[in-house]
Amino acid sequence: MPTHIASNEDEIVDAVMTAREWRSPLEIVAGGSKRNYGRAVTTMGSVLDVSALSGIIAYEPEELILTAAPGTPLAEIEAALAQKNQRLGFEPGDWGPLLGEPAGLATIGGAICADTNGSARVKFGAARDHLLGFRAVNGFGEAFKAGGKVVKNVTGFDLPKLVCGSFGTLCVLSEVTLRVFPKPPLSTTLIVRGVEPEEGFTLLRKLWSSPLDATGLAFSRGNALIRFEGDKDPLAEKCAAARTLIGARDVIETPEGEVAFRALGRGEVFVDEPFDVWRAIIPPAAAAQLASEIDSPLWLADWAGALFWIATLPGSDAVRDAAARAGGYATLVRADEETRERIAVFEPEDAARAALTKRVKDAFDPMGIFNPGRMWDGV
């Protein structure tokens, strides 16, 4: 497939204008870590490689704001923030290894477009709660901006929200501005061991409904994991209060929990397993029900039970129905191309919703140039 390399916004415009002229679609790729996430893009067009749009453009720790080119490696952004004791609140993970690619390819633009948020989402929200503004090129070949570069802004439609999780189907990002957060100095994790799912989820929701502000509430193979962050004294008080809520159970406390949460956000346990991987998102109170219904060799839950990572035998779509019965929805994160073609990767939409989705797609990219078919037919 021919590849265009764009290293600035003007070159993206050129590539889009050429694609329009030739009526030939573009597959937008930066690091390539998540190229196998979503349906396979129509292959007859070209690749638009935007990895050269890289680098932090402005970082103002005292304004809690960072502006970067979208191809900037996630690791580079995390390192720059860490130097000022800050971080991204939505804890995006590198999904490369999960999806069969090397580690270290993930970019900030990819994390935004694929909405890969980690365990801290339970407290700080998703990518959409952190993207304040962007610049991009739409399918008309027009460079435009949306949102702003301040933490509070309601001027015009909130297009940054729409771009998060849009899988490159609306526009090609050329600059992103994110809200960042202070990084608490210490982290500790309580692990409640040997609990059944039902008991574990009840416990996690009890903590979620307490004012202790846990920044991770996960369940993995009979363990409930509860992460707290902060300064020394507040952390000690939180742990003590949490232990009271947990009651007489087998609890250990470890600063190493951080490693477990990082692994969770990247789906690390699934990396070398021969299974398909789904993410089901449900109302958290339905977690025990979902856990009892799924037939899975390996699953984990996060966000106080609202997120399930589920491994299934290749080609099964049972998770989708189970998630629907629990009041939620499911996304097929990893499977071979044939399966992703046969089983919708993203939740199928009813007619009214699909029609609106298509109109929104057309508002940005009426010729269907960007990542055609990545989410659904025509989108």
Add this chain to the structure above:
Amino acid sequence: MELLEADTDIIANTADIVAALRAIVPDGVVSDSAGLAAFDGDALTAYRQKPLVTVLPRDAEQVAAVLAYAHAHGVPVIPRGAGTSLSGGSLPRADAILLSLTRMSRIKEIDYDNRCVVTEPGVTNLSITRAVEGRGFYYAPDPSSQIACTVGGNVAENSGGLHCLKYGLTTNNLLGVEIILVDGTRLRLGGKAPGARGLDLLGVVAGSEGLLGVVVEATLRILPKPPVTRTLLAAFDTVPAAGQCVADIIAAGIVPAAMEFMDRRCVDAVEAHCAPGYPKADGGVLIIDADGIQAEVDHAIAAIADIARRNGAEVREAHEETERARLWSGRKAAFPAMGRLAPDMLCMDGTIPRRMLPAVLERMSAMSDEYKLGFCNVFHAGDGNLHPLIIFDVMKPGELDRAEAFGAAILRLCVEVGGVLTGEHGVGVEKRDLMPDMFSDLDLAQQQRLKCAFDAERLLNPGKVFPTLSACVESGHMHVKDGRIPFPNLPRF
């Protein structure tokens, strides 16, 4: 500000429209002149306009029927909650149906297990917290208008409040909505499960100022109430010292629950009005709340007090609830205190990068002399959201124009220093004509295309947000069926 001209053909049809609406909502149509006077504007008080007719549906089905009727007959519709918009968002038109959602005021469900409340749009903001506080929860977005403003209005304006630095705006606390599109189509976006199923349309409906659809139900996140809140006040000799203090607090990794700045003019006004007893502060005062568990709050307050003193402030800490209330009373009285100084007031709402505060305040003083109008500043210092209050008298010839020109100059200044036109009040009609100062034609065209995707006839809240109304055009599509392009084997490059 120029308002759009009304369509006389629609007005000529008033009797038919009223009859049709009566058939849909028999007990909820207001069409007499005296009755309509109650709906002749919102909290942008300088603008008054009676609607063609007001309809007050009781449920989503009636809303859908009203919209389907309006759509079929090409009649514009202005959604309205409590009418507290400060930007003229719910300002009626002489040729439009005013769709008031205030009779849909039922909380449908409180779901503690999923920590959310499902509510109709006409419920007031404060009643959400009232409904759940007995169990130790609250709804975080807290606009100062919270006793009056509605959830539907909050969603449409993406409203904030004192606590949004730490807890976010409405959009960050909104799990789902049911909206009705202009043709009567009912759609659920989001719900009790977090996140978007597909494109995040919920994210653009929030803050869309009634231009994309009518919200008939909202699912709101509730939070456990922090057990401890402590408050301190820091008085500064100079504005730069106050600005530096704010920067230092943020740089120290502290996220206060609220951090409010009042400039000297504002402090003087509130002292004259309700005497909260603030220390002398030529540079202004900061009022700061920290909340959380005891050790967390103690730690934060000690650190904040230390930082404030290092920046030369006189620091007062509230040791009991009455003192806390007294420190806050001055801030809460800022509006009425300024209101005593003149019959009319414009409350502006721009956001700036925090570090620009001293420069911006200095420029605003100069503008105040230039426009010969008094003003003061309250500032959500944590997130850089500035609320200059301009006082004037509509009855004095030229003062409204001057006040608007002063306001516009302030907002342009916000954009010039890297900020935005509105942090929480919305664009409405008030800032509509300033949009080109922040957005290029291409930026605005992209937003308008999104509008067209939801409302191609542009019947919902016309005349708001966008300075020009360009027609929605069909653009040349490349037909892609089943994700495949036509004639795939033809070479394309």
